[in-house]
Amino acid sequence: MARSGLELQAVADTTPLLGRSLPELQDWVVTQGQPSYRAKQLHQWLYERSVHNLAEVSVFPKDWRQSLQSVPVGRSRIAERSQSPSGTVKYLLQLDDGEIIEAVGIPSGDRLTVCVSSQVGCAMACDFCATGKGGFRRHLAPHEIIDQVLTVQEDWQQRVSNIVFMGMGEPLLNLDSVLSAIRCLNQDIGIGQRGITVSTVGIPGHIRRLAETGRVGDRPLQFTLAVSLHASSQAVRDQIIPSSRHYPITDLLQECRDYVQITGRRVTFEYILLAGLNDHPAQAEQLAKLLRGFQSHVNLIPYNPIDEVEYQRPSKARVDAFAEALRQQRIAVTVRWSKGLGADAACGQLRANRRPTSLTV
Template sequence: MTLQTANKSTQPASEVLLGKSLPELTEWVQQQGQPAYRGKQLYQWLYQKGARSLTEISVFPKRWREELADYPLGRSTINYRSIAADETRKYLLRLADGAIVETVGIPTAKRLTVCVSSQVGCPMACDFCATGKGEFVRNLQTHEIVDQVLTVQEDFQQRVSNVVFMGMGEPLMNLSPTVAAVKSLNQDVGIGQRSLTVSTVGIPGKIVELAQHKLQIVFAVSLHAPNQQLRQQLIPSAKHYPLDTILADCREYVRVTGRRVTFEYILLSGVNDLPEHALELANLLRGFQTHVNLIPYNPISEVDYQRPDRYRIEEFERILQEHKIAVSVRYSRGLSADAACGQLRASRI
């Protein structure tokens, strides 16, 4: 699957109501012959009450509800749900065309984070990632991304505080719906932009394009290697996007947005976690307005990578700190349910 082919693989546009703004919903109800104030009612029932059918909206006239009983709102159905030992919940959601997409709800004492998918499958084929081992099907539409957050919020009966675009797919290969979903989650669902994270392995030209939207999101780049040769080994698509070019685009992103870039680095035992790798990474990022997230590898069945031991992880972190690189270690939630970073595959395995 080439990058160009993947960009063209998307579901035909359909008229659904989820993902529309208040003005758009107001215009829609007026087109149906209803007064403008019903647009606000519809907006509240969609985004605050999580309506799944227009028949649920009790403030609408009964006859009108019956006429619109089959009109699509754009909600998915939960095909499967599992709960990990740490209370993380993994969902397989069935979309209108029958495609299955995976999303994860991650609760802590103070927040509820949703890890959303931006594509059905992923064309990037990262060697350590379960999603990349499967088939790429298509891009998700805006409403299909927003729906994931509403579904998790409804299931937990708790307001979502944070959203990370780190599920199935490459968000920057589906940039327009991703940006539209960010804006809808912010303006319609009410989640602050600085509580939204978009993560990418890097698509030529797209980092600079994203910067032009001047979003106040957290922007994360999956680096995973301190040099081009190793990065290309782990991320085959990296051959299209040299490391020096991706870093130049990241610097442009910082200049345009005034926001720092977070670099994600999955630690693979004996592959990219040696002291010399840490030193090389520190030199690569010197003088950069950034933060590094170290992510100990989460195992999948298709490959034989191993997670480093705690000493190796702490040594890598220490070297970065000694060289004045802001760094933290992120241990993934949901391991026991195959819901952790890199384990999503849209199956029950």
């Protein structure tokens, strides 16, 4: 049975406005009995002024503003803020249902990068990861991803230039929401796709699905895909990434090759160096053999220790030797030293060290 106009309005009011495009906002404004030009005003207040409540939108008529106070915008609140000596800031954000996620603001010269989460927790259970130790809670909705970027931008009073989906969660297990959020971040907030990186540990069939999707909204796929490889052999990868037992490294790399062929985009491989486990120069040579003839780039990441496991960061000499072994094999490589966040350096660790139940919803 068809819904009445009032019923449709009530349904629309329960869905957060953050993440909607200008045409979608126009449709919503019209259901509210307002002229369509109000949508441009709303769009500006959502994405440029980072409004938290529609009652703050001073350009709207007073009576209408008051009637909109219960309409959810989709913003979180900062439950905790932790800053490192280097200037990097980690945020604990509390969502409407009381769940806690992390986002990180990372300054670099005149650039500001935000590391965003795509899930509450993570189901991949990587052995070196603090987030994986906490298990999976739920997927994030598009507005909850977008909010992380706006929160950092608002707190820093600086425009965000880059976004990395390297926070809590496995982005390709929440692909629809991730792509929806990227569309908004790109088309509504104005962050270029080439400044966005999506990281994945590798889920069978999902990299190919991403390649075949081929678009973000009405624009070609241009963001960077980063694959968390972390090993040059199946045995070592199985040890640190339990899910890889169902996804052989040869199959993962073939899917990456298909991605390059379909999209024409280079794949970045993330490789966390764990002292004594995957940091030997011979393993670098083995990695080079896997990637030979591949349009790729390797990011070496010296490990940030966490309390739950005994893995350690290799010495700088060991890191340099690994990188040099790759260069000798003509593999493009960059070493990414973490700026760190003291005792809460690892992703998920700040959240794990807090009790969400002690926070007020």
